[in-house]
Amino acid sequence: MNRKALAAAALLLATGLGLGAAVAADKLKVGFVYIGPVGDFGWTYQHEVGRQMIVKEFGDKIETTYLENVSEGPDSERSIEQLARAGNQLIFTTSFGYMDPTLKVAKRNPKVMFEHATGFKRDKNMSSYSGRFFEGRYIQGLIAAKMSKKGVLGYIGSFPIPEVISGINATMLAAQKINPDIKIKIIWVNTWFDPGKEADAAKALLDQGADVIMQHTDSPAAMQVASERGALAFGQDSDMIKFGPKTQLTAVTNNWGPYYVERVKAALDGTWKSEDTWAGLKEKMVVMAPYTNMPDDVKKMAMDTEAAIIAGTLKPFKCPILGQDGKEVECKGGDALDPGQVLGMNFYVKGIDDKIPGK
Amino acid sequence: MQLVLEKRAERSTIIALVSPVIAIGLTIVTMSILFMIIGKNPIAALNVYFITPLTDAYSLQELAVKAAPLVMIAIGLSLCYLANVWNIGAEGQFLVGAVAGSWLAVKTNGTDAGVWVLPAMLLLGAIAGALYALIPALCKVRFGASEILVSLMLVYVADLLLDYLVRGPWRDPKGFNFPTTAEFDPVATVPLLFEGGRLHLGAVIALVIVVAAAVLLGRTIKGFEIRVVGAAPRAARFGGFSSNQLVLLTFAISGALAGLAGIIEVAGPVGHLQPGISPGYGFTAIIVAFLGRLNPVGILIAGLFLALTFIGGEQAQIAMKIPLDITKVFQGILLFYVLACDSLILYRIKLIMPQRKVADGAA
Numbered sequence: 001m002n003r004k005a006l007a008a009a010a011l012l013l014a015t016g017l018g019l020g021a022a023v024a025a026d027k028l029k030v031g032f033v034y035i036g037p038v039g040d041f042g043w044t045y046q047h048e049v050g051r052q053m054i055v056k057e058f059g060d061k062i063e064t065t066y067l068e069n070v071s072e073g074p075d076s077e078r079s080i081e082q083l084a085r086a087g088n089q090l091i092f093t094t095s096f097g098y099m100d101p102t103l104k105v106a107k108r109n110p111k112v113m114f115e116h117a118t119g120f121k122r123d124k125n126m127s128s129y130s131g132r133f134f135e136g137r138y139i140q141g142l143i144a145a146k147m148s149k150k151g152v153l154g155y156i157g158s159f160p161i162p163e164v165i166s167g168i169n170a171t172m173l174a175a176q177k178i179n180p181d182i183k184i185k186i187i188w189v190n191t192w193f194d195p196g197k198e199a200d201a202a203k204a205l206l207d208q209g210a211d212v213i214m215q216h217t218d219s220p221a222a223m224q225v226a227s228e229r230g231a232l233a234f235g236q237d238s239d240m241i242k243f244g245p246k247t248q249l250t251a252v253t254n255n256w257g258p259y260y261v262e263r264v265k266a267a268l269d270g271t272w273k274s275e276d277t278w279a280g281l282k283e284k285m286v287v288m289a290p291y292t293n294m295p296d297d298v299k300k301m302a303m304d305t306e307a308a309i310i311a312g313t314l315k316p317f318k319c320p321i322l323g324q325d326g327k328e329v330e331c332k333g334g335d336a337l338d339p340g341q342v343l344g345m346n347f348y349v350k351g352i353d354d355k356i357p358g359k
Numbered sequence: 360m361q362l363v364l365e366k367r368a369e370r371s372t373i374i375a376l377v378s379p380v381i382a383i384g385l386t387i388v389t390m391s392i393l394f395m396i397i398g399k400n401p402i403a404a405l406n407v408y409f410i411t412p413l414t415d416a417y418s419l420q421e422l423a424v425k426a427a428p429l430v431m432i433a434i435g436l437s438l439c440y441l442a443n444v445w446n447i448g449a450e451g452q453f454l455v456g457a458v459a460g461s462w463l464a465v466k467t468n469g470t471d472a473g474v475w476v477l478p479a480m481l482l483l484g485a486i487a488g489a490l491y492a493l494i495p496a497l498c499k500v501r502f503g504a505s506e507i508l509v510s511l512m513l514v515y516v517a518d519l520l521l522d523y524l525v526r527g528p529w530r531d532p533k534g535f536n537f538p539t540t541a542e543f544d545p546v547a548t549v550p551l552l553f554e555g556g557r558l559h560l561g562a563v564i565a566l567v568i569v570v571a572a573a574v575l576l577g578r579t580i581k582g583f584e585i586r587v588v589g590a591a592p593r594a595a596r597f598g599g600f601s602s603n604q605l606v607l608l609t610f611a612i613s614g615a616l617a618g619l620a621g622i623i624e625v626a627g628p629v630g631h632l633q634p635g636i637s638p639g640y641g642f643t644a645i646i647v648a649f650l651g652r653l654n655p656v657g658i659l660i661a662g663l664f665l666a667l668t669f670i671g672g673e674q675a676q677i678a679m680k681i682p683l684d685i686t687k688v689f690q691g692i693l694l695f696y697v698l699a700c701d702s703l704i705l706y707r708i709k710l711i712m713p714q715r716k717v718a719d720g721a722a
Binding site for chain 1: 535555557624627629638669673676682
C-alpha cells in the first residue's frame with residue numbers, strides 16, 4: 001500500500017517537474033562531462049573552474065550540469081547521450097577518449113552543440129578545442145636549464161601522444177638554447193593520474209641524477225617527492241605551489257573559462273558554429289603560474305619569453321628543427337612547424353637520448 | 360540485555376520471500392534521510408533513481424546494454440559458486456576474451472572479409488576466456504593452489520596484456536599514438552537491434568544464456584551434480600561425482616561466458632579495443648551473482664536492478680545535481696541491507712535477558 005502511495009506521489013511529482021522544466025525552457029542548458037572527480041586541482045578541476053566562470057558570467061540565462069568520473073570506456077557514450085536527452089543544448093566533453101562517443105552522439109542529436117577537448121574529429125555540430133601547452137613548456141625548458149646544476153632534467157610522461165611529445169620537444173629545444181649539452185631523462189607512467197606511479201617515477205628520475213622534475217601528469221606527487229629531496233619541479237594543469245612552496249618554479253595551467261564564456265555567448269546569440277580552436281598564452285587558455293623560487297634574472301628571462309610568445313615574435317618550433325638522427329625536419333609552416341606537424345608530432349628532436357614507446 | 364543471531368533449524372521460506380522487500384524498504388528510508396540531509400527532496404530523488412529510467416524506451420535500452428555483460432558473467436560465476444569453487448578472476452577472463460576476439464577484428468580490418476568475422480570473433484572470445492579460466496582451475500586440481508588467488512592475480516596479467524597490445528602492435532596507425540585500435544569494420548561489429556539506440560544482439564545472447572543456465576541447473580544431471588558437489592561434497596563422492604572434473608568444467612564455462620561478454624562489449628558499444636573497456640564488470644558480476652542468489656532468473660533481475668542504480672545515479676546527477684558519491688553510497692547501502700536481511704533466512708534475532716549469576720564478577 002505504502003509503496004503504491006509512494007509511486008503515485010512520485011508520478012505526480014514527475015509531472016510537476018516536467019511542467020517546471022517546460023516553463024524554464026528558454027534557459028540555455030549547458031552540460032559538462034568530466035573524466036575525474038572535481039577535486040581541488042588538476043585537469044578536471046580546471047574545467048570545473050571554467051564552468052563556474054560561465055555560471056558567474058551568465059547567471060540566470062543558463063543552467064549548467066556536470067557528470068564527473070565518467071570513464072572513457074563503454075559508459076561515456078551513454079553519459080553524453082543522457083545529457084543531450086536531458087535538454088542540454090551545449091555539451092562540453094573534456095577528455096580525449098570521449099572523441100568517438102561524442103561524435104556518435106552528435107550524429108544522433110543534430111540540434112545539440114558539442115565541444116570536445118583535445119581531439120581531432122569534428123562535425124557540423126561538434127567543435128574541438130585545445131591549448132597550445134607547448135608554449136608554456138618552452139618557457140619551462142629555459143627555466144629548467146638555468147636552474148639545473150647537474151644539467152639533467154627529469155620528465156614524467158603520461159602517454160606518448162603528440163601533445164606530450166610536443167611538450168618534451170619544446171622543453172628540450174628551449175633548454176638547449178641555455179645549455180647545448182643538457183640531458184633529459186623521460187619516464188612514461190601510462191596514466192594521467194596515479195600518485196603512486198608518479199611519485200615512483202620522480203624518485204627514479206632523481207636517482208638517475210635529474211635535479212629538476214617536470215611532469216605531464218595530474219597529481220602533485222612528483223612535486224612532493226622533489227620537495228622532500230630538495231630538488232626543483234614544475235606544476236601541471238593547476239598551480240601546485242601549496243604542495244611545494246620552496247620547490248615549484250612555475251606551472252603550465254589550463255584556463256578554459258574564457259573559451260567557455262565565448263562559446264556559451266555564441267550559443268546564446270545563435271552564432272555558434274563548429275570550429276577548431278587551438279589557443280595559447282596569447283588567448284590566456286594557457287596561463288603560467290607565478291615564477292617562484294628562482295633568481296630575478298631567470299624570472300625576467302621567463303617573463304620576457306612569455307611576452308615574446310604572446311607578441312608572436314618567438315615561435316617555440318621555429319625552423320630549422322633537427323630530428324634525433326640530425327636531419328632537418330621538413331618545415332611546412334614557413335618559418336616554423338605548421339599546426340598539423342605539432343598536433344601530430346611523433347618524433348623527438350636532436351639531443352633527446354630516448355625512444356618513443358611503441359615506435 | 361543482549362542481541363544474538365541464532366541459527367534456524369531450516370531456511371525460513373517466508374523470510375526468503377520478504378527479505379528483498381525489507382532490504383529495499385530500509386534502503387529507501389536510509390536514503391531518504393540522506394537526501395534530506397543534503398537538502399534534496401527524497402521523493403523526487405527516489406523517482407529519478409528508480410522510476411525515470413523505466414519510463415522511456417531509450418533508458419530501457421541502456422538498462423539492457425549495461426546489464427547484459429553483468430548477467431552473462433554472473434551466470435557463469437554462479438555455476439562456480441554453486442559447486443563451491445571460487446572464480447574471482449572473471450574480469451581477467453572478460454579482458455582476455457575481448458583481446459582474442461579483437462585480434463581477428465584487427466587482422467581483418469580494412470579487408471573485404473565477409474560476415475563470418477563476427478561469429479568467429481565471438482567464438483574466439485569464448486574459447487580464450489575458457490582457456491584463461493582453466494589456468495587457475497588446473498593449478499587447483501593439479502597442485503592444490505588457491506583458485507581465488509590465482510584467478511584474481513591473472514586479472515592484472517590480462518589487464519597489462521591488453522595495455523601492451525593497444526599501445527604497441529595493435530595501435531591504430533592513424534590514431535596519433537593514442538592507445539586504441541582502429542574502429543572495427545561493420546562485419547566485426549555486433550549488430551544493433553533498433554535504429555538510433557544502442558541495444559545490441561548481446562542482450563539477446565544474455566537472455567539465451569539465462570534460459571540455458573536455468574535448464575542446465577534445473578533439468579539436467581550435470582546441474583544436479585554441480586549442486587550436490589557444492590552442497591555436500593562427501594555425499595557427492597559417494598555418488599561417484601568427480602569434484603576435480605567439476606572444478607575444470609565450471610571454470611571453463613564461467614571463463615567462456617566472461618570472455619564472450621568481453622568480446623561482445625568491445626565489438627558492440629565500444630567499437631574498438633582500448634584500455635578501460637571494463638568498468639569492473641567482472642567484479643560487479645560477483646555482487647550480481649550473489650544478489651541474484653546464484654539463481655539464473657534471480658541474476659537476470661539483479662543485473663537489471665544494478666544497472667538501474669547506475670543509470671538512475673547518472674540521471675540524478677543531471678536532473679537533481681546529486682553528486683556521484685551519493686550514488687555510490689546508495690549502491691553500498693542497498694547491498695548492505697540485502698545481505699544483512701538475507702542472513703535472516705538462516706538465522707533469527709534473539710533477545711537474551713541478563714541472568715544474575717552467583718559466579719558473576721568472580722573472575
